Amino acid sequence: MKQKxxxxxxxxxxxxxFLKGAAAGAAMLAGSSVPAxxxxxxxxxxxxxxxxxxxxxxxxxxxxSSAIEHPGSDYMVDVFRALDIEYCASNCGSSFxxxxxxxxxxxxxxxxxxxxxxxxxSAVAMAHGYAKIAGKxxxxxxxxxxxxxxxxxxxxxAYVDRVPVYMAAxxxxxxxxxxxxxxxxxxxxxxxxKWDHQxxxxxxxxxxxxxxxxxxxxxxxxxxxxxxxAKLQKDAADNPPSVPKITVPKFPSADIGSVREIAxxxxxxxxxxxxxxxxxxxxxxxDLLVELAELLQVSVNGVSNRxxxxxxxxxxxxxxxxxxxxxNLEPGSRVGTSPSSPRSTGRPPRATDAANVTTITISSxxxxxxxxxxxxxxxxxxxxxxxxxxxxxxLPALIEEVRRLMTSDRQTFxxxxxxxxxxAHLRARxxxxxxxxxxxxxxxxxxxxxxxxxxxxxxxxxxxFVSPQRFLGNWPSHLWDMNKTYxxxxxxxxxxxxxxxxxxxxAALANRKHGRISINIQGDGDLNYAxxxxxxxxxxxxxxxxxxxxxxxxxxxxxxxxxxCAARNRGVDRADIGTTIKDPNISYSQMAKAxxxxxxxxxxxxxxLGPALxxxxxxxxAGEPAVLDVLTxxxx
Amino acid sequence: MNxxxxxxVALLTVTIQFVGAQVTESQEVxxxxxxxxxxxxxxxxxxxxxxxxFTGETGLGTRLNPSRMRQxxxxxxxxxxxxxxxxxxxxxxEVSDQNLADIYAFxxxxxxxxxxxxxxxxxxxxxxELRH
Numbered sequence: 001m002k003q004k005x006x007x008x009x010x011x012x013x014x015x016x017x018f019l020k021g022a023a024a025g026a027a028m029l030a031g032s033s034v035p036a037x038x039x040x041x042x043x044x045x046x047x048x049x050x051x052x053x054x055x056x057x058x059x060x061x062x063x064x065s066s067a068i069e070h071p072g073s074d075y076m077v078d079v080f081r082a083l084d085i086e087y088c089a090s091n092c093g094s095s096f097x098x099x100x101x102x103x104x105x106x107x108x109x110x111x112x113x114x115x116x117x118x119x120x121x122s123a124v125a126m127a128h129g130y131a132k133i134a135g136k137x138x139x140x141x142x143x144x145x146x147x148x149x150x151x152x153x154x155x156x157x158a159y160v161d162r163v164p165v166y167m168a169a170x171x172x173x174x175x176x177x178x179x180x181x182x183x184x185x186x187x188x189x190x191x192x193x194k195w196d197h198q199x200x201x202x203x204x205x206x207x208x209x210x211x212x213x214x215x216x217x218x219x220x221x222x223x224x225x226x227x228x229x230a231k232l233q234k235d236a237a238d239n240p241p242s243v244p245k246i247t248v249p250k251f252p253s254a255d256i257g258s259v260r261e262i263a264x265x266x267x268x269x270x271x272x273x274x275x276x277x278x279x280x281x282x283x284x285x286x287d288l289l290v291e292l293a294e295l296l297q298v299s300v301n302g303v304s305n306r307x308x309x310x311x312x313x314x315x316x317x318x319x320x321x322x323x324x325x326x327x328n329l330e331p332g333s334r335v336g337t338s339p340s341s342p343r344s345t346g347r348p349p350r351a352t353d354a355a356n357v358t359t360i361t362i363s364s365x366x367x368x369x370x371x372x373x374x375x376x377x378x379x380x381x382x383x384x385x386x387x388x389x390x391x392x393x394x395l396p397a398l399i400e401e402v403r404r405l406m407t408s409d410r411q412t413f414x415x416x417x418x419x420x421x422x423x424a425h426l427r428a429r430x431x432x433x434x435x436x437x438x439x440x441x442x443x444x445x446x447x448x449x450x451x452x453x454x455x456x457x458x459x460x461x462x463x464x465f466v467s468p469q470r471f472l473g474n475w476p477s478h479l480w481d482m483n484k485t486y487x488x489x490x491x492x493x494x495x496x497x498x499x500x501x502x503x504x505x506x507a508a509l510a511n512r513k514h515g516r517i518s519i520n521i522q523g524d525g526d527l528n529y530a531x532x533x534x535x536x537x538x539x540x541x542x543x544x545x546x547x548x549x550x551x552x553x554x555x556x557x558x559x560x561x562x563x564x565c566a567a568r569n570r571g572v573d574r575a576d577i578g579t580t581i582k583d584p585n586i587s588y589s590q591m592a593k594a595x596x597x598x599x600x601x602x603x604x605x606x607x608x609l610g611p612a613l614x615x616x617x618x619x620x621x622a623g624e625p626a627v628l629d630v631l632t633x634x635x636x
Numbered sequence: 637m638n639x640x641x642x643x644x645v646a647l648l649t650v651t652i653q654f655v656g657a658q659v660t661e662s663q664e665v666x667x668x669x670x671x672x673x674x675x676x677x678x679x680x681x682x683x684x685x686x687x688x689x690f691t692g693e694t695g696l697g698t699r700l701n702p703s704r705m706r707q708x709x710x711x712x713x714x715x716x717x718x719x720x721x722x723x724x725x726x727x728x729x730e731v732s733d734q735n736l737a738d739i740y741a742f743x744x745x746x747x748x749x750x751x752x753x754x755x756x757x758x759x760x761x762x763x764x765e766l767r768h
Binding site: 312426429430433434436437438439440441442444446447448452453455456473479481553555558559562563565566567569570571572573575576633634635636 | 678681682683685686687689690691693694695696699720724725726727729730731749750751752753756758759761762763765766
């Protein structure tokens with residue numbers, strides 16, 4: 001199949017033709033890896049300008065006779081398309097110009113569509129956010145050592161968050177900068193990806209590409225990396241291999257013996273509690289957890305690393321009293337914590353109670369072996385029973401076993417227990433909502449006020465909250481009714497800053513085809529890592545409301561440093577040094593405008609928020625990104 | 637370990653507790669005259685707002701507005717907070733009693749920015765959405 005390049009997106013046909021012409025010229029400048037016939041036709045290798053002109057001439061005059069009609073990268077695009085990869089986020093680089101040319105011309109810039117990113121960290125974080133909404137990976141493409149190292153932090157975030165990112169890096173041993181090459185390129189990130197391969201032939205590429213995809217999308221999900229030699233991209237492949245069969249493995253669920261044991265313990269427990277991390281990969285996971293919780297009338301700490309359980313469900317939270325059994329489902333690095341639950345009445349087990357608490361952990365992270373990073377802390381911790389399995393895949397069998405074991409006596413007991421938990425939840429939630437009144441009229445704006453002002457604008461829409469909320473005091477989940485997995489997609493994973501804005505853009509891209517309104521409440525410190533992603537959102541017309549919660553500082557660090565200054569009793573008035581972002585203040589509305597995005601602010605009067613939100617949302621509903629710069633109190 | 641330091645620490649602890657016990661809400665201690673403007677500046681310089689908000693009503697720290705303790709208790713608490721992991725102690729010579737009295741005066745001068753829940757329609761609406 002050979003398709004003509006046609007893409008009228010943005011209506012910038014003239015500009016695209018210009019770019020296409022430039023790309024065609026640039027494609028002929030790929031050093032000695034350019035096929036010999038073309039190099040010879042150019043007649044010169046002495047200086048760039050001469051080569052450029054000659055190459056263009058060669059391209060124009062001898063295309064029919066000497067251009068490679070079926071380069072290997074065309075086959076690569078066929079494979080990516082077969083893998084249902086919609087987008088490729090990338091900052092361009094000469095080591096993959098062959099592949100990029102195939103994407104935009106042979107593939108007509110569809111499946112995958114090339115997303116222009118201004119930083120590789122943004123490309124991966126976009127893919128991270130996208131996967132949490134789309135439920136499938138986006139491709140991220142890098143240029144050699146430099147691109148991959150730019151991407152590294154975001155890869156680590158995705159790895160810890162157990163999110164698939166389908167990555168490829170170009171490698172051109174004959175490229176102009178030898179420092180962009182490495183003998184073992186993937187070694188740069190191998191400690192925090194699931195698998196990598198550098199195929200030596202197209203046949204290998206097809207198998208590796210499929211293998212990478214299935215590994216990335218099988219729990220524990222994680223980023224994978226293909227290293228693509230420029231020569232493999234550019235050499236002729238007149239008889240390319242067929243696309244290998246794609247078979248995604250059955251996900252690893254717990255063995256039936258373990259499931260029966262967990263069910264027995266849950267049914268017998270007096271006051272069990274379920275803690276969740278990354279259990280609900282899909283809406284089905286959330287629905288299954290609701291089914292299990294309602295069956296047992298057990299409390300679920302369900303709003304943590306993402307939305308695993310509806311925020312306003314009567315069983316949401318820590319329940320009542322001290323638990324005698326804790327079931328951890330896919331815990332993250334903070335086992336058992338859920339600060340985003342309403343301030344409930346359930347207590348954590350005291351040290352003296354530890355002997356009386358049975359702890360069970362089901363986690364696919366047990367399969368993620370890393371030799372260098374303390375990714376999951378204690379892993380399963382001090383659990384009495386650890387099951388290495390995907391928790392969501394295990395839930396159907398667990399529910400079935402609980403149903404098999406339950407008796408009418410236990411059901412009566414459970415109903416009574418559920419009533420008490422629901423009552424505690426309601427009291428806690430009312431108290432939390434009432435607490436939002438503190439500092440309500442403050443200027444700068446309090447974070448509960450900010451969240452409360454947003455809610456009436458989105459609650460009757462199909463909406464998606466696509467940013468972390470811990471730095472917001474978790475007020476969105478305190479105040480908003482979250483009951484779909486896309487209502488809250490969690491946070492960074494490893495806590496690496498620079499995730500927020502690009503992950504939000506990637507998630508918003510995945511939401512776009514559903515007509516869903518994406519909301520990003522964005523820390524100012526995080527935004528400054530790679531703000532260029534705002535341009536990417538504008539360029540690709542990705543609708544997203546970004547509200548910059550602008551406290552002009554890294555306030556967590558302010559608090560840490562202040563504590564040290566006070567403890568050492570010196571310089572208690574100097575904790576702002578290196579922790580604040582003032583003098584001069586940054587204008588995020590001006591920043592947005594510079595990137596071609598609607599911007600408004602700074603807004604410091606809370607009464608101005610409602611009208612500003614209305615105006616910005618009108619833009620978003622029309623398909624644009626928009627940014628509101630809101631001056632806020634330091635913390636929620 | 638030498639037993640003398642242990643004894644010294646124990647005695648100091650008892651002394652601090654004893655002194656602390658002497659400064660009660662009901663005791664007549666002449667308060668220092670606080671300077672509100674200087675207090676506002678110190679509240680900023682000591683980054684108190686980082687945990688307590690710019691008006692002492694928001695954030696992760698204890699709400700300071702309206703003030704729930706008298707000046708003497710306030711100063712004593714900042715010298716010996718109950719949980720130093722959450723609230724660091726502020727000691728002389730870095731922070732004088734007068735500094736703390738100024739901060740106290742600033743906080744005491746602040747009007748509340750926290751209306752009653754009944755007067756906030758947005759929060760009333762959210763409370764009304766709770767189904768159970």
